[in-house]
Amino acid sequence: MVFWKKLFTANTENVATSEATEFNGEVLKLNGSATTAETEIVFSTDRDIDLYELEELCDLVGWARRPLRKVKKAIQHSFLVVSMWEIKGKRRRLIGFARATSDHAFNATIWDVVVDPRYQNRGLGKAMMKYTIQKLRSADISNITLFADPQVVDFYRRLGFMVDPEGIKGMFWYPD
Template sequence: MAHKFPPILLVFNRPTALYSHRIGSKTIFVIHSPLLSLSQAMLSRGIVSPFRTPTFPFPTTTCKYSISDQDLESRGFFLRRTISDLNLDHLNSVFVAVGFPRRDPEKIKLALEHTESMLWVEYKKTQKPVAFARATGDGVFNAIIWDVVVDPSFQGIGLGKAVMERLVEELLEKGICNIALYSEPRVLGFYRPLGFVADPDGIRGMVYSRKQRKKK
């Protein structure tokens, strides 16, 4: 969807809390592990003092999906985690359908090659992607989820939730304790039940603004 409203940054707070706050025109959601204080989780991002690796093991996930893999397949949907069968032109069409600007396919390919985790749903009848989400990060402490989209023709049947549940679980299983994403205000209600919250412990995020720099 096009960013017509302030995006909010959200943070994941396992198992049920999610933080969000506004940065310019965006709302940012962040997911945060309860085993670490938020200040510890944000250390490696330069927001607070130096990060200390916890001495206790990161917990394994026990996620029960809202829609099982078997149920998805019975409805004609297949979960994919690589770009090998992903048609970038078809993915671009989904981006445009939800309000994103059309992107250069070569740049999409490059972005996906630098993606930490990715999950998309293929519709068997057309062999086209109908839902998608990906995450980038350092592979250890932090991850940001991007490009969460569902083809308008397939919205409202749980595909977006199915993708997000699995993507978040995959990141948590890697031991990543700080998970964030940007969201428009009108879809905050989608992310909150998934464990995202805004402004964790009053900590706000910032993004670079060319307009702000020109004012100086």
């Protein structure tokens, strides 16, 4: 967690660079201490994401491939799409992704959270989720939910997510 703290307490004033303006969406820039002086980690809500690049990211964590036509539709109809990028000079690499469905009023559900394994265990997944939560909260969404695989329950717990509060159970439908 030392890295995490360093990441966010370091100087974040140097926000405007030529790389950042390549994004159409709102961009939160973190200090470049993540890797080297020339490297920056950037979050974006721009949903104009290269689907092949996203598929490559999902391949890295072993997800089953999904039809890109449907992935495109899901991104279009998500309330929030968050991507995380490593920017090195003029190059940028997609290293994280998450999206949320919502009724735009009360509830949001976060889906498809993925971080490039080569960038895991540095607090970046946590940073991306905090960014996601902050975006949902600023849209006045009070109920943020998700369905967590067993191995990431503790990760989400540390972010303030609770399992089965007041006995509420997450349920999935399967045909009889």
